[in-house]
Structures are given as structure tokens and as C-alpha cells.
Amino acid sequence: xxxxxxxxxxxxxxxxxAANQDLARDLLSGASRRPxxxxxxxxxxxxxxxxxxxxxxVDDFAEPGSTWRGLPAIxxxxxxxxxxxxxxxxxxxxxxxxxxxxxxxxxxxxxxRDLIAAAGGAIDQxxxxxxxxxxxxxxRPEWADVFASLEDETSRQTLLDLVxxxxxxxxxxxxxxxxxxxxQYFEAFLDLRAEVFVDAGGFDxxxxxxxxxxxxxYRRVHLFEPSxxxxxxxxxxxxxxxxxxxxxxxxxxxxxxxTFDAEAGSASxxxxxxGETVRMTTLDLAVAEPVSLxxxxxxxxxxxxxxxCQRHIREDRPKLAIAVYHRASDFRTVWRxxxxxxxxxxxxxxxxxxxxxxxxxxxx
Numbered sequence: 001x002x003x004x005x006x007x008x009x010x011x012x013x014x015x016x017x018a019a020n021q022d023l024a025r026d027l028l029s030g031a032s033r034r035p036x037x038x039x040x041x042x043x044x045x046x047x048x049x050x051x052x053x054x055x056x057x058v059d060d061f062a063e064p065g066s067t068w069r070g071l072p073a074i075x076x077x078x079x080x081x082x083x084x085x086x087x088x089x090x091x092x093x094x095x096x097x098x099x100x101x102x103x104x105x106x107x108x109x110x111x112x113r114d115l116i117a118a119a120g121g122a123i124d125q126x127x128x129x130x131x132x133x134x135x136x137x138x139x140r141p142e143w144a145d146v147f148a149s150l151e152d153e154t155s156r157q158t159l160l161d162l163v164x165x166x167x168x169x170x171x172x173x174x175x176x177x178x179x180x181x182x183x184q185y186f187e188a189f190l191d192l193r194a195e196v197f198v199d200a201g202g203f204d205x206x207x208x209x210x211x212x213x214x215x216x217x218y219r220r221v222h223l224f225e226p227s228x229x230x231x232x233x234x235x236x237x238x239x240x241x242x243x244x245x246x247x248x249x250x251x252x253x254x255x256x257x258x259t260f261d262a263e264a265g266s267a268s269x270x271x272x273x274x275g276e277t278v279r280m281t282t283l284d285l286a287v288a289e290p291v292s293l294x295x296x297x298x299x300x301x302x303x304x305x306x307x308x309c310q311r312h313i314r315e316d317r318p319k320l321a322i323a324v325y326h327r328a329s330d331f332r333t334v335w336r337x338x339x340x341x342x343x344x345x346x347x348x349x350x351x352x353x354x355x356x357x358x359x360x361x362x363x364x
Contacts, residue, residue: 003144006160010136010143013164013173017117020110024118027052027084035080037107039097040088041068044112044126048086051123058085060100076104083107086115087171090126093179094171095354113169125169128328128356132166135328142332146347149335151189151364155349158359159331166328166356174354184352185295185321186214189364198283198294198318199223200251200305205234207295212241219243222287226250226278251298252280253307282308290316300326303333313341320345325359338363 001009018024026032028051035055038045048054049069062073079085085107089097094111101109116123124130136143143163150156165173185207186192192215199208202223212218221244225231231248238244250258257277283294283305291312296302302322312318320338324330338345345363352358 001156001160003148006147006156007140007144009160010163010167013168013170014133016168016170018111018114020108020114021118023084023108023110024114027086028115028118032084034082034084034108036084036086037074037079038071038086038088039101040090040112042088042090042126044090045069045086045088047123048088048112048115052086055080055083058101076100079104079106081106085109086112088112089355090128090169091355091357092353093355095175095177096179098171111169111171116169128166129169132163132328135332136163136167139329139332142336146331146335149339149347151346151348155347158349158351162351162356162359171354177351177354179353181352181358182210184358184360186210187348187350187362189348190293190319190321190362192293192319193217194219195293196289196291197221198287198291198309200283200294200296201225201298201323202230202234204230205237207297208234208244209237209241212238212244220245220289222247222291224249224251224281224283224286226280227276247281247286249279249281249286250301251283251286251296251305251308252301253282253304255279255281255285284309284311287312291318292316293319293321295321297323300330302326302330303337306334306337310341313338317342320361320363322361322363323359324361325357331359331361334361 036052037056037058038048038054039058046069054071057068057071057073058076059073060075066073083106085101087094087097087109098109101107116125147159161173195218197211197218202208202225208221208223223244224247225234226249258280259277296305298305322334324334348362350360
């Protein structure tokens with residue numbers, strides 16, 4: 001597929017008709033008397049709860065008797081006959097949701113995009129669709145450049161599928177993918193041996209733990225995590241592993257302090273709202289020795305942090321594994337920044353869920 005074919009295929013997804021339009025219109029108008037449920041705890045499902053007559057939230061992992069936004073949570077197996085289920089799951093496993101509902105054999109499943117299309121603008125697109133469409137319209141040529149630079153067919157197909165999904169929220173484009181979070185950052189093409197690994201955004205040590213187990217010949221790990229709570233968890237988790245330097249700091253383009261939301265679990269991030277004040281540094285200042293592998297998943301802070309390790313990238317030419325899914329522009333700007341420092345980097349793209357989250361761009 002050429003870059004021009006990539007652009008054409010993505011554009012075609014934008015005009016592809018939505019399914020289930022008659023049912024979607026009946027739900028929106030109140031004409032449907034079928035029991036209606038929603039899947040997914042997010043802004044989309046909350047909006048629909050205020051617009052439609054919903055009987056509950058389908059959640060196979062909820063505590064019995066629990067509720068969300070006033071909706072009782074029920075298991076898939078408890079769905080009544082002839083139910084309609086609206087799939088608002090978009091981040092991790094929308095395809096698995098479809099498969100689970102279909103296997104139960106009780107409900108008609110429609111995607112949230114079907115309702116959005118039937119509403120004719122009265123319902124907002126998911127945030128990631130709005131974000132992708134804005135960036136796509138403004139920067140199509142650079143998206144084509146990213147596509148043309150990718151090293152293998154898997155990367156090119158991944159970019160096409162992701163762009164089509166992020167433009168439409170149509171889960172059909174993600175049916176070839178599975179949730180494989182433990183494989184994230186550890187691809188065979190990296191050829192990892194005796195690495196000095198920087199885990200930027202170390203959270204509770206989960207990625208470093210996987211790294212140490214998979215590549216026991218590593219030389220050293222530098223784990224950066226600004227949250228005291230997360231760092232305590234990381235130290236406990238990694239107590240049995242050798243040669244780990246724990247940096248209780250965040251990484252940025254300059255030293256200082258910022259506000260950090262440590263209550264968001266693995267999505268903890270720099271914030272303009274309430275949070276704890278944390279110390280920030282740069283990788284160039286904090287790590288003196290040459291490094292060979294840098295991983296970053298910083299909830300949208302990746303490009304800023306990369307600016308703080310320009311010396312290491314220029315001098316050491318480390319392999320990079322950078323999360324690019326937090327904003328559509330990350331696909332372009334991270335790619336542009338790394339290639340400007342080393343135009344000979346080989347670029348790969350891999351995706352680790354069935355939704356919009358957990359996409360990693362690798363520079364080798």
C-alpha cells in the first residue's frame with residue numbers, strides 16, 4: 001500500500017455508512033420499547049444515560065448490587081430477552097465486548113457510533129474521534145509521511161487500522177487485535193541484550209518487572225516515578241531484582257516542580273488541577289551513563305520529556321519505545337522529533353488493545 005492508498009483508505013472510513021440506523025432512531029425517539037442497556041463507564045455512556053431510557057449498565061466485573069450514574073450493573077448472562085446493548089467501550093476491549101454479548105445470544109448490539117450518526121449532530125463524537133479528525137484535516141501530508149517511513153507491513157497496517165478507528169470509533173477496524181498489555185515494549189525487533197534501560201513513567205514497577213524477567217542479562221535500570229505512593233509500590237515489587245536505580249522524580253524538559261495526579265493509577269499524570277507537588281528533572285541531568293533503551297508512557301508528556309534527553313539520544317542512539325496514543329498529534333510529533341535527531345532510525349508501530357489506548361512507536 002502506498003501513502004496515497006493509506007490516505008484514500010482513511011478517507012473512505014469517514015464516509016462509510018453506520019449500521020443499525022432504524023433501531024438507533026427508534027431508541028433516540030423513544031419509539032423502541034425494547035429494554036436498553038449500555039456498556040462502558042465513560043463520558044459517552046454518561047451522556048446516553050441522560051438521553052435514553054436505559055435499564056442498566058452491563059458489567060461482568062461489577063460488585064453485585066452496585067450502580068453507576070444511577071444505573072444498576074448487571075452481568076451479560078442476566079440480560080433479558082430482546083435487549084438492546086449499546087457498546088460505548090472504546091479504550092481497551094470493544095471487540096471482546098461485542099463477542100461476549102453475541103455469545104450470550106440474548107441481545108442486539110449496536111455501537112455508539114450508530115447512535116451518533118442517527119442523532120445528526122445532537123450527540124458529540126468521543127473525544128478521541130474529535131481529536132483525530134481535527135489533526136487529520138490539518139496534517140494529512142505528515143500522516144502520509146509517517147506511514148511511508150514505517151519499517152514493516154505490520155506497522156503500516158496498524159497505523160491504517162488505528163487511524164480508521166480513531167476517525168470513526170467503528171470497532172470493526174480493530175477485530176484483528178487483542179489485549180496483550182504484558183507484551184508492550186518487548187518486541188523481537190528490538191533485539192534486547194545487556195541493556196541500560198530507562199523506564200520513564202515507571203508507575204508501580206510493572207514494566208520494569210517484565211523487563212528484568214525477560215532480559216536477565218541487563219546491566220542497569222533507571223526507573224523514574226514522581227509519585228511517592230507509586231514509588232513505594234515499585235520498590236516493594238522490585239525488591240528481588242538487582243541494579244535498579246529508583247529516581248523519585250518525573251521527567252521533563254527542565255528541572256523544577258509540577259502538580260501530579262497520583263490518584264489515577266496507571267494513568268497518573270501531570271495536571272493543572274489538584275494533586276501532589278512533585279520534583280521534575282531531565283534524563284540528561286539525572287543519568288550520567290550511556291543508555292541503550294528508553295521507554296516512555298507519560299500520559300501525553302512524552303514529547304516534553306524527550307526534549308530533556310536530547311543529549312542521550314544524540315550521543316547514545318538508544319532504542320526508543322514511546323507511547324503515542326494520548327493525542328492524535330503524538331503520532332506525528334514524536335516521530336518528527338526522533339527522526340530529526342537520527343534520520344536513520346527504523347520506525348515500527350505496535351498496538352496492544354482493541355481500542356484507542358496503548359499504541360507504542362519504536363525507534364530502532
